Amino acid sequence: MSSGSSRLRDLCLGLVAFAWPWGAYEALPVVFRPVSALLLAILTLLAAKEAFDRRSLTIPFELAWPLAAVGALTAIHAAFVGSLTYFGPVAAGVIVFWAAYASADTRETVQRCFRFSVISCVAVSALSLLAQCRPFYGLHLYQVFPTAFDSRTGAVLAFPASLSEGALTLALGALLAVIDIGGPRRSWLRRVAALAFLCLIIAPLFIVISEQMRALGSWSPPAYWQLHPLLIAGVLATAWYAVRISAKLLVAGYDGRDCEMLLFAGLPLLAVLFAAAFPAALHCGHIATIALAARSALLPAAQSDAAPLRRWPRALACVALLPLFVWNIFHVDSHNTRDPRNYEAIARRYPVEAHPWPLFRALYFINERVPSERRTWFWSARTALRNGRLEEALRDFRRALEAPGGPASILPPPSASDIEKFLEEVRDLCAPLSFSERGLAYERALVLAGQPENALSLLRLRAEHAENLPFASNLFASALAELLWDNRLAPELRLWPSGELLAVLESIGVQVMHAPVGFPAGRLPAILMGYRAGKSLLLRVWTPRENVGVDWRAYASLQSDGISHHWSDIERAADAEWVISLLDDKDVPLLRLKLGEVIEWSLPEDLVLEGCPGAFRPALLVLLP
Amino acid sequence: MRDILDQLRIERRIALVLMALLLAFFALLHAVAPGASDEMPRACVQQDIAAP
Numbered sequence: 001m002s003s004g005s006s007r008l009r010d011l012c013l014g015l016v017a018f019a020w021p022w023g024a025y026e027a028l029p030v031v032f033r034p035v036s037a038l039l040l041a042i043l044t045l046l047a048a049k050e051a052f053d054r055r056s057l058t059i060p061f062e063l064a065w066p067l068a069a070v071g072a073l074t075a076i077h078a079a080f081v082g083s084l085t086y087f088g089p090v091a092a093g094v095i096v097f098w099a100a101y102a103s104a105d106t107r108e109t110v111q112r113c114f115r116f117s118v119i120s121c122v123a124v125s126a127l128s129l130l131a132q133c134r135p136f137y138g139l140h141l142y143q144v145f146p147t148a149f150d151s152r153t154g155a156v157l158a159f160p161a162s163l164s165e166g167a168l169t170l171a172l173g174a175l176l177a178v179i180d181i182g183g184p185r186r187s188w189l190r191r192v193a194a195l196a197f198l199c200l201i202i203a204p205l206f207i208v209i210s211e212q213m214r215a216l217g218s219w220s221p222p223a224y225w226q227l228h229p230l231l232i233a234g235v236l237a238t239a240w241y242a243v244r245i246s247a248k249l250l251v252a253g254y255d256g257r258d259c260e261m262l263l264f265a266g267l268p269l270l271a272v273l274f275a276a277a278f279p280a281a282l283h284c285g286h287i288a289t290i291a292l293a294a295r296s297a298l299l300p301a302a303q304s305d306a307a308p309l310r311r312w313p314r315a316l317a318c319v320a321l322l323p324l325f326v327w328n329i330f331h332v333d334s335h336n337t338r339d340p341r342n343y344e345a346i347a348r349r350y351p352v353e354a355h356p357w358p359l360f361r362a363l364y365f366i367n368e369r370v371p372s373e374r375r376t377w378f379w380s381a382r383t384a385l386r387n388g389r390l391e392e393a394l395r396d397f398r399r400a401l402e403a404p405g406g407p408a409s410i411l412p413p414p415s416a417s418d419i420e421k422f423l424e425e426v427r428d429l430c431a432p433l434s435f436s437e438r439g440l441a442y443e444r445a446l447v448l449a450g451q452p453e454n455a456l457s458l459l460r461l462r463a464e465h466a467e468n469l470p471f472a473s474n475l476f477a478s479a480l481a482e483l484l485w486d487n488r489l490a491p492e493l494r495l496w497p498s499g500e501l502l503a504v505l506e507s508i509g510v511q512v513m514h515a516p517v518g519f520p521a522g523r524l525p526a527i528l529m530g531y532r533a534g535k536s537l538l539l540r541v542w543t544p545r546e547n548v549g550v551d552w553r554a555y556a557s558l559q560s561d562g563i564s565h566h567w568s569d570i571e572r573a574a575d576a577e578w579v580i581s582l583l584d585d586k587d588v589p590l591l592r593l594k595l596g597e598v599i600e601w602s603l604p605e606d607l608v609l610e611g612c613p614g615a616f617r618p619a620l621l622v623l624l625p
Numbered sequence: 626m627r628d629i630l631d632q633l634r635i636e637r638r639i640a641l642v643l644m645a646l647l648l649a650f651f652a653l654l655h656a657v658a659p660g661a662s663d664e665m666p667r668a669c670v671q672q673d674i675a676a677p
Contacts, residue, residue, distance in 0.1 A: 062633060062636070216659065217659050218659075219658060219659070220658050220659075221651070221654040221655055221658055223655075239644065239647055239648075240640065240644055243640045243643035243644045243647060244636070244637075244640045246639075246640070246643055247636040247637070247638075247639035247640035247643060248636050250639055251632055251635055251636050251639065255632070269643070272647060273647070273650065276647065276650060276651045276654060277654055
């Protein structure tokens with residue numbers, strides 16, 4: 001064995017052990033692949049060359065055949081089904097296992113690798129603890145955005161692609177720290193340091209587990225029996241492999257009176273228990289760690305520490321990786337579709353046929369933690385649009401353009417081309433709909449995108465043959481500007497004939513009725529508008545005498561999109577007092593308006609508003625003489 | 626040689642016991658797990674967003 005090649009393998013193995021716990025933060029720029037994957041590829045080549053030179057795979061038969069069986073079963077499955085979905089990751093796992101197993105020559109190497117992994121686990125644990133913090137008085141500098149979260153429970157971790165993967169990493173790190181505490185020939189200082197590391201690693205793990213207990217009702221272990229029979233056999237072979245390694249380590253530890261080896265047996269068991277409880281929790285780093293533990297069963301116990309001179313290259317190489325991790329902690333590349341923080345890539349991949357609520361919830365969760373993030377609203381709008389929820393799409397598009405923005409954003413705000421694309425999508429969705437079905441959706445989008453002249457030209461087309469009316473345009477212009485979400489358009493709309501404005505309002509399904517006999521003529525024409533938006537119940541009343549605007553804060557709103565409210569018939573309550581109610585789609589009164597000497601409004605005492613956020617179409621009533 | 630064969634036999638026996646325990650654990654998980662529900666968790670229903 002050449003010592004140069006051995007040193008290089010030793011260095012690569014140490015770097016892999018140091019890099020893999022960093023998860024999302026170990027992505028290389030431009031190629032966006034983890035640095036540990038690159039190092040594992042180099043390690044595989046070196047191990048293959050070594051195996052060729054030695055004419056030996058280094059791995060004993062009892063540990064080689066299950067590995068070969070798992071690979072062969074998934075390969076046959078891939079050939080049967082014609083898909084590499086399972087074969088790709090399994091083949092990578094098999095190669096990683098063998099490369100890591102064959103590359104560790106001494107127990108010192110294994111111990112050193114585990115020490116590096118513990119240090120990295122401590123670092124990512126500290127980051128995960130920081131990620132628990134929420135924005136504090138607008139200070140975002142210290143904030144670490146989580147890479148994995150559950151928006152239902154608020155559990156977060158800052159390094160893995162999923163909470164289960166992160167929990168396994170921390171659990172393995174905690175076990176490695178325990179091994180460091182209990183291992184032979186350790187100074188008391190090192191044992192104390194390992195104990196401190198253990199506490200730090202366990203802290204975020206404990207927080208995540210306690211928070212996830214709230215979602216226990218929706219947890220279900222993976223149903224492996226639903227897989228193809230060949231894959232079921234592969235899963236069983238993998239489980240056998242894990243317990244076989246544990247058994248080997250237990251026997252070797254018992255025979256050699258080696259307590260460290262006995263603790264190593266816990267590593268594969270822990271991994272396999274996680275895989276039984278959570279899907280897709282295994283990572284290449286976990287496999288490499290188990291391979292190193294398995295290898296140590298056939299290596300003699302460490303005699304002495306490595307020569308001091310040989311430590312520096314590894315330590316320096318590990319330090320050289322730190323700038324990459326720091327860069328990735330504070331920077332998300334929008335082109336890196338593998339980064340779990342790149343919610344745009346996740347939203348793009350999200351299946352159209354799936355219920356959009358989990359994606360909405362994830363986007364809202366991000367926005368709650370990073371209020372300056374505008375692209376989340378944009379993707380929320382696009383998702384709503386993809387599901388035919390026009391009102392919600394427009395509401396979120398408005399938020400995307402009007403949110404404050406700021407330096408703490410994860411991804412850049414929507415660009416001009418993004419906005420153009422969104423307008424095209426709204427137009428395509430509106431095209432087959434009637435005017436009353438689409439309302440003012442496309443025109444609103446144009447106004448929001450800064451193209452009000454295009455919106456007004458389109459609106460004018462709706463009123464081509466409108467008759468003129470003997471009223472001033474002011475009230476109708478104000479109402480239409482309010483509906484277009486831009487009151488600055490009112491002066492321009494006032495130049496339109498009132499008949500055209502009423503025709504536009506009628507095209508979107510506005511209720512038009514003549515006032516009953518005796519209704520005060522000084523209040524005609526009157527326009528009443530009421531709707532719910534998020535937590536608000538909004539009311540607007542325009543009459544020649546007054547212009548009333550009320551935002552009443554309700555607690556919640558309904559879940560559905562585009563629910564229309566409507567106004568009841570107007571009724572006489574007293575001599576000079578008229579009453580009208582705003583009703584929801586089930587004719588439940590939401591608001592009661594009293595038109596007397598002064599305009600008064602009230603809410604029914606038994607009014608209960610429940611449900612998830614939704615978007616609602618305003619109910620507009622035009623009362624003519 | 627005999628020692629190695631004995632050791633392998635012991636390892637296999639321990640592995641069989643561990644495998645049985647693992648399968649029992651898996652079965653137990655499925656027996657006690659409440660299972661994924663299509664119903665929206667209450668936490669999301671209560672989450673609401675302020676109107677712009």
